[in-house]
Amino acid sequence: AQSVAQPEDQVNVAEGNPLTVKCTYSVSGNPYLFWYVQYPNRGLQFLLKYITGDNLVKGSYGFEAEFNKSQTSFHLKKPSALVSDSALYFCAVRAGFQKLVFGTGTRLLVSP
Amino acid sequence: DSGVTQTPKHLITATGQRVTLRCSPRSGDLSVYWYQQSLDQGLQFLIQYYNGEERAKGNILERFSAQQFPDLHSELNLSSLELGDSALYFCASSAGQGATNEKLFFGSGTQLSVL
Numbered sequence: 001a002q003s004v005a006q007p008e009d010q011v012n013v014a015e016g017n018p019l020t021v022k023c024t025y026s027v028s029g030n031p032y033l034f035w036y037v038q039y040p041n042r043g044l045q046f047l048l049k050y051i052t053g054d055n056l057v058k059g060s061y062g063f064e065a066e067f068n069k070s071q072t073s074f075h076l077k078k079p080s081a082l083v084s085d086s087a088l089y090f091c092a093v094r095a096g097f098q099k100l101v102f103g104t105g106t107r108l109l110v111s112p
Numbered sequence: 113d114s115g116v117t118q119t120p121k122h123l124i125t126a127t128g129q130r131v132t133l134r135c136s137p138r139s140g141d142l143s144v145y146w147y148q149q150s151l152d153q154g155l156q157f158l159i160q161y162y163n164g165e166e167r168a169k170g171n172i173l174e175r176f177s178a179q180q181f182p183d184l185h186s187e188l189n190l191s192s193l194e195l196g197d198s199a200l201y202f203c204a205s206s207a208g209q210g211a212t213n214e215k216l217f218f219g220s221g222t223q224l225s226v227l
Binding site for chain 1: 114116145147154155157160168170202204210215216217218219220221
């Protein structure tokens with residue numbers, strides 16, 4: 001069965017510093033990977049996706065993610081964090097015509 | 113604004129009761145998905161409908177049912193409610209059947225509290 005794991009419940013980073021939110025996946029076949037963000041009292045919003053091609057995917061709000069097949073990882077990154085980036089981040093995977101499976105989420109806290 | 117509308121935003125009810133959650137997808141989207149978000153279970157896929165037909169089923173309890181109507185809006189019915197059903201229920205929509213590269217657009221959710 002396909003799954004994703006987000007090993008960190010929370011990531012703390014100071015504003016202006018680079019941030020990384022980790023995600024590893026497990027699928028049979030080619031993975032299709034997504035990152036979504038959830039702000040307080042809001043639904044999830046799409047950030048970016050990896051389907052094929054360049055291992056570095058650029059998305060919304062200055063976020064990017066690096067796909068690493070050998071490490072089965074799809075970490076979310078941003079060169080310089082903003083306080084407004086504080087939110088809950090979900091990694092998700094889909095294999096074939098199957099349901100989108102989400103990770104448990106990582107809370108990102110950016111301090112001023 | 114994602115374009116997906118969910119009503120009501122909050123629902124408080126008692127154990128044993130039945131409630132209906134409503135979702136209107138983005139204009140033109142044919143698929144509707146229901147997810148349950150709770151602190152202990154995370155975000156769990158419940159069910160997907162595509163153009164009125166059930167497309168995929170996840171961890172949906174037998175006490176729960178859903179349908180998608182000809183105008184493409186969807187309803188999630190929860191019956192014989194238990195305390196553990198308290199959660200945030202999200203609806204999402206997508207343009208197609210759920211192809212690998214499709215992104216989902218989420219509503220703001222319905223917060224269900226069972227007392």
